[in-house]
Amino acid sequence: MALPAQLKGIQHHLRTAQEHEKRDPVVAYYCRLFAMQTGMKLDSKTPECRKFLVKLMDQLESMKKELGDNDSISQEVVGNAHIENYALKMFLYADNEDRGGRFHKNMIKSFYTASLLVDVLSVFGELSEENIQHRKYARWKATYIHNCLKNGETPQAGPIGMDQDEEADEFGAEGFSGLGPAHGGSFRGGGSSQSFGDPDQSLDPGLGFTPGPGSGPPTTNYNNIHIPPGAHAPANTPAELPPPADGVHLSPEDFTKAQKYCKYAGSALQYEDVGTAVQNLQKALKLLTTGKE
CATH class of the missing domain: 1.20.5 (Single alpha-helices involved in coiled-coils or other helix-helix interfaces)
Structure with a gap:
């Protein structure tokens, strides 16, 4: 069923759920739960939106039954830890690649997916300031590196632009679907040899971020960004x-x-x-x- 235009704001979370259907069903479940909760706030009254959300609820119920023995589904605290840890791993992978000057589509995807998973953490309660800052930085970095590569420019590695006055927007990242899903992969001890997904995944040059006004780097000093x-x-x-x-x-x-x-x-x-x-x-x-x- 096609996503109604009124629910466009949850398209990337639903896509992330689809990408993780087999790789990590817990991530898929909570991405859909976030999408359903957010969709209800966006529009639950028009017939097409109601029909879409009811179908999404049915899908969630089916997943809950199928994954009923999984502690990450039956216990919120465990589910929270699972999503937060997964988001952190994706962030650290992309951050390591960035600081090492290794710019590629996969690391952009990982930055952006990490930011989406921080969104998903809100199903467990209010986001911490640390999570909000991680999300803001990850989205800005994904935007910045994507646009540099798209324009044939070499991105500057690591945290940059800290003296600028502009704040990064909470990018909606329209068209970010041009980045294909990251398949498989693992993190091994934080080294540069980590892999997360297929580095040859193609990027449609016509599909990229569309930053809004004031899309400069964040003013926060991310050289000291807190990692556990x-x-x-x-x-x-x-x-x-x-x-x-x-x-x-x-x-x-x-x-x-x-x-x-x-x-x-x-x-x-x-x-x-x-x-x-x-x-x-x-x-x-x-x-x-x-x-x-």
């Missing part, structure tokens, strides 16, 4: 943890946070990212033994 400790680093020796304090009372929220850190650690180990796993386990242990983060 250990994301680029090798494994660290765990810090000494204090013994459990007498009378430590953990709230349900504390247990939820500890679960989240453990899930982050598990996801990091799937990518053989030992440093990130250790850091998150340290956070969980500190919280459980002291009641403080």
Whole structure:
């Protein structure tokens, strides 16, 4: 069923869901959930939109039944960790390629997809300021590098333009569908040999970002953009943890946070990212033994 014009704002999230249908059904599910929730706000009254959204709801129900045994679907905190970790991995891959001066269509795609997945995190609650900044930077970088390559120019590597007064727009990235899906791939320890998708994926030169006014680089100092400790680093020796304090009372929220850190650690180990796993386990242990983060 064709996407109604009124729901154009969710087309890229739906496309991301389709691309991850087999590679990562959890990502596909939450992308569609975000699209459905956003679509309801955009237009749930006109017949064509209502029909489209009902079909999307049915698809979500079907996926939920099929993936019912998956903790990332049955437990929100686990699902949140899964999407956030996946978005971070895509961001780090693109950021490593960018800082290394390796500009290609695949890294542009990864920057932009990371920004879309940050959008998706809003299904779990309000976005953190850190996530908002990551999204803004990723979208601007995707736009900047895409336009440079399209115009035959060599992009400047890494964070740039910090002295400019203009802010980057939250680009709608019209026509970004020219970037084909990234298939397969993995992140291995944060090195430059990482791959995520097919580097030969074609880019339709007629389809690119259409930045709005004020589309210069962000003013935020992204040279110091915060990446969770250990994301680029090798494994660290765990810090000494204090013994459990007498009378430590953990709230349900504390247990939820500890679960989240453990899930982050598990996801990091799937990518053989030992440093990130250790850091998150340290956070969980500190919280459980002291009641403080």
